[in-house]
Amino acid sequence: MIDYKLLEALSAVIDQGGFERGARALGLTQSAVSQRIKLLEARLGQPVLVRAPRLAPTETGQRLLNHVQQVRLLEYDLVDTLPALGEGGQRMRIAVNADSLATWWFDASGDFGRQHEVLFDLVIEDQDQALSRMRDGEVAACVCASPRAVQGARAHFLGGMRYLPMATPGFIDRYFADGIDESALTRAPTVIYGNDDHLQHRYLAEHGVTAAFPHHRCPSSPGFLAMVRNGLCYGLIPELQAREAIEAGELAVLEWDTRIVVPLYWHHWRQGGQLLDTLTDHLLARAAQWLLGAETGAAQARRTP
Amino acid sequence: MIDYKLLEALSAVIDQGGFERGARALGLTQSAVSQRIKLLEARLGQPVLVRAPRLAPTETGQRLLNHVQQVRLLEYDLVDTLPALGEGGQRMRIAVNADSLATWWFDASGDFGRQHEVLFDLVIEDQDQALSRMRDGEVAACVCASPRAVQGARAHFLGGMRYLPMATPGFIDRYFADGIDESALTRAPTVIYGNDDHLQHRYLAEHGVTAAFPHHRCPSSPGFLAMVRNGLCYGLIPELQAREAIEAGELAVLEWDTRIVVPLYWHHWRQGGQLLDTLTDHLLARAAQWLLGAETGAAQARRTP
Structure with missing residues (x-):
């Protein structure tokens, strides 16, 4: 099996935006984190991140992050049945467009979050760009304007x-x-x-x-x-x-x-686990309170592809 | 004198986030813009931007952008006395922290903007990070938590x-x-x-x-x-x-x-021209309506450096 300590180090460094912060988040020294990433790169025979002009994963690094994200989602389910395994607070990383965050998002997802004690880790992304965050494996789900799901994911119409x-x-x-x-x-x-x-x-x-x-x-x-x-x-x-x-x-x-x-779609990984499926059902049942019905939105989507 | 057509091409590409968009903004073909940037790089003997992992200026590129920004600010003054030179609507690029934008910023700057027909080009930056945008020459001014001005700039306390x-x-x-x-x-x-x-x-x-x-x-x-x-x-x-x-x-x-x-400071380029000085006076005269007075803020700044 893959050595997840190494992937976790990569994920923390990218997620926290730096080696020092990544190390702090993991409770490790910076040099321990650097060594893990070096070891990962040595095993792969290629770099997983670039440091300049700003810290970012390479294409390979992104594929690894995508994998880590999916493994984490699967772990949520496990923790649900074996709570002792968990660290309390299930974290969900989701990209949402700014106007949704400023209006309906928390009214629609608040209940779910409180009930399941989810910790949301939100990324703001333009409705047309959020999908690239899915593709890059940075988020488990996103709200965006495109109806086309990326490979391995599903898309549902939320409303206009x-x-x-x-x-x-x-x-x-x-x-x-x-x-x-x-x-x-x-x-x-x-x-x-x-x-x-x-x-x-x-x-x-x-x-x-x-x-x-x-x-x-x-x-x-x-x-x-x-x-x-x-x-x-x-x-x-x-x-x-x-x-x-x-x-x-x-x-x-x-x-x-x-x-x-603007038609909004909910995209989520197909193998995202039970919790993500529950959130999906929750959103689909409630979005119509704030967004325009399927017909208007779909008509608009056809008109402005 | 420097060939400003070349610098303008670099500025448009970075500002618009891509060659195609940069070209569109300038009303040029993409290949014309590419050629200008290549020529600039040939003259300098070094790259001015990198394309991966995302489009960004090199250190030299940033220094050039900084210069362009300052030249533009000086042009504002000229246009003020020779309106025929201008293209209408003076553009000011400013970094402001999200909480200020969501609360007091437009109440304090709205009058000024309407009166001088300024087009604001705002960049959101954390109060602790905005200063790096000044240093990189991306903005003419910023609102941030640091009292220390970068070289060539001035800082004024706005309030807490x-x-x-x-x-x-x-x-x-x-x-x-x-x-x-x-x-x-x-x-x-x-x-x-x-x-x-x-x-x-x-x-x-x-x-x-x-x-x-x-x-x-x-x-x-x-x-x-x-x-x-x-x-x-x-x-x-x-x-x-x-x-x-x-x-x-x-x-x-x-x-x-x-x-x-959080103490907020207004930073602006010293040679930013009359319009920027007017905005500075305007903000300093009005910020106290929304922010806490100098004493509280300064005390806080000392307590949490």
Whole structure:
């Protein structure tokens, strides 16, 4: 059998972002951890991580991490029936997009977490990028916009998240007094979450704008909302997140009939064990409380592949 | 003079996270951008970026990016007096910690942004790490916990951000019915933001807990709050962020007299130009509305260097 002490050392170093921290997490000295990784590399005849420009696993290292992740998931089940084996608190590493974390995720998963005393280890990833974390074996499951499961995993449709273009009434007076057209949309500043966020581009394309447009960049879900509320720009905001601000009259919706809906899928390893299956059932039973039903989402998925 | 077309190509590729996107941002073909970067490397006799394991500037590349950033800041001033030169919308790249973005940042900077039509390009960075973004020349300014300015920059004290340990009343009944002591704190799950977040460790150390403790990990400011509100754990939350939840009785403060205050400093390049100086004055005049005064913060800075 593989020497899991070696894989555990690799996992701790990557997970904790450094040799010193990895060693601390394992209760070992840094030199002991280094030696384990060197031994692992000697056995494999190739490196498992690179140190520069930043610490990261090599392709081989990633395959090993993927394996460790799956073994850990299997251990959860065992611990369930043989509690003496466990260290208390089952850890689940999951990638979730920022807007889900800021809105429905904990309302939907909180019960499950409390009941099973799960310790969540969350990774924020754009809805289009989370899948690569699955592929790399860094997480046991993810919420993302792609319906296609990676090899060894399953994908389930959770529901659609609707985004609406919003701004303060003052901002609308200033930039959209003559209506929402191509000319106004190329002048009014907006905000994008980051390079992987194409929602704003989609919205503008629906209005015939394909050229550059003035935009802020803010990779923080509450920051994004605060920017719009402070009248710096208009922006596409999850309906779930802005309900109170709309009701209070602080924000107004530019157009209610846009159809920017991001379909969200739950991906998990097929051999992820009982606990992961339980979480899957739990989420599938509850997501509809916050997300749009299958039909809308699926229609949207077809429209914007 | 340096050929800025070459530096601009490097900056676009790093900034946009890829050659294809960088080219699109500049309105060039990918091969034109590649050629510019090759030419730059040929002139320097060394690489300016590495492509694996992820695209990143080399040390030399970073020095060039730093320079470009400073040149751009100087251009802002010029555009201010010669508007015809500008492309409209002055871009400012700033690193801010997630909790500031989620609470006071836009309330304090919104006026300034609207008035000067600035487009903010924000980078989220842990309060202890933002400074490395300054050093690497990736940002023009940052909000961070360190009072020490990097070479060529200035640092100003903004104020202290107070964190309080909070949980739902139900969670407190379950884990802290017998008080808040070492034994309860090693059993009750808590949450940390990420590997660089040591606030929880500080809090526990004040109670004599130095061993491992059960914790979730959630690198999202609203997710962190949602986790505590959903009764999954207790956590150290910025007082600013939880006021409403406390008033509504959803969250209770475990101890009001802990003194976990993070001092925040504003760092900016000394030769950053008039616009950056104006933002600096603006922030220094307003930060006290949300942050704790100089005395408390400075005392705290001394206590926890």
